[in-house]
Amino acid sequence: MIGNELLERMRTLAKEGRDPTAADETVWALINWAKERRAKRILEIGAGEGLTSCALLLETEAELDAIELLPERAKKFRENVALFHVENRARLFEGDAGEILPVLTGSYDLIFLDGPKVQYKRYFDDCKRLLKGGGALFSDDILLFGWVRGEAPKKRRMLVEHIRDYLKILESDPDFTTVIYEYGEGLAVSTKKV
Numbered sequence: 001m002i003g004n005e006l007l008e009r010m011r012t013l014a015k016e017g018r019d020p021t022a023a024d025e026t027v028w029a030l031i032n033w034a035k036e037r038r039a040k041r042i043l044e045i046g047a048g049e050g051l052t053s054c055a056l057l058l059e060t061e062a063e064l065d066a067i068e069l070l071p072e073r074a075k076k077f078r079e080n081v082a083l084f085h086v087e088n089r090a091r092l093f094e095g096d097a098g099e100i101l102p103v104l105t106g107s108y109d110l111i112f113l114d115g116p117k118v119q120y121k122r123y124f125d126d127c128k129r130l131l132k133g134g135g136a137l138f139s140d141d142i143l144l145f146g147w148v149r150g151e152a153p154k155k156r157r158m159l160v161e162h163i164r165d166y167l168k169i170l171e172s173d174p175d176f177t178t179v180i181y182e183y184g185e186g187l188a189v190s191t192k193k194v
Contacts, residue, residue, distance in 0.1 A: 143186025
């Protein structure tokens with residue numbers, strides 16, 4: 001799919017782990033969008049070990065900023081971008097996205113939101129501010145095992161309500177056109193009007 005056998009093997013292993021990487025269809029959608037629109041700047045929120053970032057960097061000529069809270073994942077992110085020789089186009093901000101996003105400047109063609117789902121609403125205004133007109137905000141895991149459109153287990157109801165509220169914000173914002181895909185656990189693609 002990505003054209004790099006080692007990265008594909010690493011993604012397969014990650015999917016079997018506790019903190020899996022983005023679904024294949026999601027990564028492919030990100031790459032296709034970035035290639036078709038010749039994205040120059042990409043932001044990934046919740047970068048994990050950097051496997052999605054590496055895929056985007058290997059398949060495009062974009063520069064990528066990433067935010068990751070957990071130190072062990074941030075360490076692996078740095079190792080992985082170096083392993084694939086894309087570290088010169090990757091910049092990692094280590095810490096809480098809620099504190100980092102407000103101080104970021106400039107604009108991005110593509111933002112991939114894959115951090116803590118309960119924080120999506122908190123991040124939205126900064127994502128909107130940082131996204132160029134014509135750019136896209138990809139929000140991952142937006143259907144969460146089908147619970148968002150159906151019945152959630154009792155323990156997950158609050159999380160599901162956060163995602164439902166976020167979807168209402170996305171779908172009602174007049175500056176965005178949002179389409180929801182069934183990839184992985186659901187992917188919302190919100191294009192910012194020019």
